[in-house]
Amino acid sequence: MLTSYQGLKLVNGATYRALDVILDKAYPGHRVSADTILHFGPPAGILLAAETTKNFNFVGMPPGTILLTPLSSKLDCVKRRPWQQHDVTRRGLPCTAAFACTDYKVQGRTLERVALELRGTKTTNVRGEGTPSQCDPYSLYVELSRSRSLEGIMLLSKVRERDIISPGLPKEP
Secondary structure: OEOOOHHHOOOOOEOOEEEEEEOOOOOOOEEEEOOEEEOOOOOOEEEEEOHHHOOOOOOOOOOOEEEEOOEEEEEOOOOOOOOOOOOEEEEEOOOOOOOOOOHHHHOOOOEOOEEEOOOOOOEEEEOOEEEEOOOOHHHHHHHHOOEOOHHHEEEOOOOOHHHHOOOOOOOOO
8 A cells, every 4th residue: 555656646545566575785684584584674666566557668667567666755953843853864665554554545445354443543531541432433334344244354352332332322222
């Protein structure tokens, strides 16, 4: 799932398949096991493909692919941030892994398996404790209806009555 990449005018949440990772020779990596190597820096690039790129044809690249390369961004030290004492530069790929996304990003999609956290985005005070607020009913519908089957839904925490039943709605007799 790409968050943004201005050169291609992609939309927030566009889905792509990573076909290959081009390693950066400046970060050779450390072998952890026979099949795992940790790299301590961004790759030189990732070769991506999607339904929306099938007609792309860049010289020297497989048809239907694009190359996503790292970008650098600098945060200058300024007086209005007294906690920041040095200029900071970040270098990385302008994308986010698709293992986590909001309900808005998956509207209209069907997924084989979903892991859901049915909680609101705010914390409320319940009996003196900070407790996650109730899930928005529209979000709840979208989240629960993305999987093909009940077996494809995994809940990350126990469902509370207040997450499903709104306190303002009358209960059935």
